Amino acid sequence: MAIWCADLALDRWRHSENCQRGEGPDSAPLALITETAHGPRIDAVNPAARAAGAAKAMMLADARTLCPSIEVRPSDPAGDLAFLERLALWAMRWGPWSAMDAPDGVLVDVTAVAHLFGGERRLLADVEARCNARGLTIRAAIAPTAGAAWALAHFAASGAILGPEEDLQTRLADLPVAALRLDNDVLLVLKRLGLKRLGDLASIEEGRDGAGSGRDAIQRRFRNRKSPAANPLVRMDQLLGRVPEPLLPVVPVTAPMVQRRLLEPIRHRQLLDTVVSDLAQDMARTLEAKGEGARRLQLGLWRVDGEVLVRELEMAAATRDPDHMVRLFADRLDDIDAGFGIEMLRLRASWSQPLGLDQSDLEAAAEQHGTSLAACMDRLTTRLGTQAVQRPVPRASHIPERAQGWQPPLEPEPAEQHQLAFHTRPLKLLERPERISVLYAAPEGYPRRFSWRGEVCEVARVEGPERIAPEWWRERGTARLRDYYRVEDEAGRRYWIYRNGLPTDGRGGMPDWYLQGLFA
């Protein structure tokens, strides 16, 4: 079943003005506009303005010349979309699942449902009556496929029903090609080709009067159009149910939420801690009932003067331990300014994951056991930030500083190609390579002596070079290759140094030397 809200934006405006159709503010000409690069453009007009000559997609300046008294309000596409989402959830009263059909429609699956409402005709009557009661002007239709229902809702008389035994093709042959949900430029192409009705398109596909099928010709014309909205053949097949058309159902998600309204506004930290711990225990019970654990928690504090303070926590693993939550929030509540007092607190788990029930700790020595890894990571990230607690993971690159990435500590490691074992890598890598001054026998060879941070190292043993070419697909063309050497001086200090480029590579002057890593 497709429901088309023909006047969604205006119906919402009327609802906000609290007036009936054609009464009060709606009796005067009115247009909803958007600002565009070429000036304000009309999105929707009410019947009075339409009678005066204004139309959708007209520039406001043109409409003013036709109807100088026209009123303007800004349109609200984001609000319309949010309303449509709520409408799709509400429409699940007529079927097991529904999908949004932006910008102004809803699709509901009513397979084997109609008898519950006393037949399809009475189902449509119920839809119409209930939507009209909400102040929505709608047209609904029922058909075996979503595309056919959409076409009937938009281009057939209201309340059209297409039963499964009827022939889709003959019943829909008189509808215009716009019923295929195509883009405007495709519609223009079809108009120029002389294809105005669905029947025209179907007859070309099948071939008329013994002539061969024309499907190949249309196929060739639209061969590069993969998106269904740009290819009339795909849309036609979807309409007739020859290819499946996946729809994305709307699923309501309710985040577990607990709140406390306080008789007396609180201004002291001690009382706040008590209330937060009460909230955490409520939240733990709520989560336990759902068999879930919280990954992200939002604590909202409503102050008497209307200000709302929000503190957010993100956990490394799902948890519903109230003590743990309280402890993590305790660090975040230090900078709260209570003002004249806090009158309401609300705790919401905006991200939760399934978490099974587990055996409670029966032994009294729980403190001796210490904390779990997830709790420890939570405490560290709450105080130090998520960027401070990380795990090194390999990345596919030959450039040493690029070959290591960082990720949150408890995430699973990404799959990696096995590293070759014959490269020895340093234990520690400096944040950025530091330049060293060197003394060498030959510019292509390794240095005899170098100084770094004011210390002179006489190179006693050396291995190299290990040549690492720049990643030409990522770096600029002037990036130079690196020749890495492992060196050890007479005192046993082991370093990883490299020469940035070759003297003869023609990408700058004499190459510089850098020290990048420390070996154990």
Next chain:
Amino acid sequence: MDTSTLPKAAELATRAARNPRWQPDAALPLHSEIFAPATQGAGAGAALAFAQQALRAGETDSLEERSVLWVQDARAIKLGGRPYRAGLPEALRHRLIHVAAKTPEDALFAMEEGLRCRDLAVVVGEVAGNPRALDFTASRRLTLTAEKHGIPLLLVRLDAEADLSSARMRWRMTSAPSSPPRWNVAAPGRPAWRGELFRARAHPPGEWILRDEPERLAAERVPETTAPDHGDLVRGPGARSLAAL
């Protein structure tokens, strides 16, 4: 206090039993400090070698692999860099969790939280210099936490003076020439360090060359210098350089 940990009278009778020399397979105390220059990887390398030695001794019976926490403060990162996964010992690569703390206070907090966690095997800390926050009280606090929860802490002090501390073993570690590898004598080999144990609760001080062999930590004693250092006493004229004359 647990009386069973105290030495028996029979053990105290002989000097060697009372005060055994440190051995590389001796049990790792729960709080050790390693002083190392920031321009060498010796401190971190030796700390990881000690940690591995402890893990090999302790994890033979348990199947689970617990993580290793490595805490660095911002100055230590600036001086000595961050750990590099491809250069870590094979057994620790996938188990490392790194904490980059901004201040020494945050680093101390992270180390203490790590010591309280039952799912960590070892905590390695790296703090540069002698920050005000790392005084005797702080180090005593770390020792008590480590001993309460039984997780060893290896604190690497980069470019630091050996000030007051309650660490059970304190080393001064510098790099030493490595043993030549088998196939390329001119190349640097497996790491070696010269470690001076200058304070330990159970062992007399001494100096060792530590070598990171595969599967074990080898140590050989450095013979004590024959000429004792007399401090301020004037040396014989033969020892003076020509420039001083």
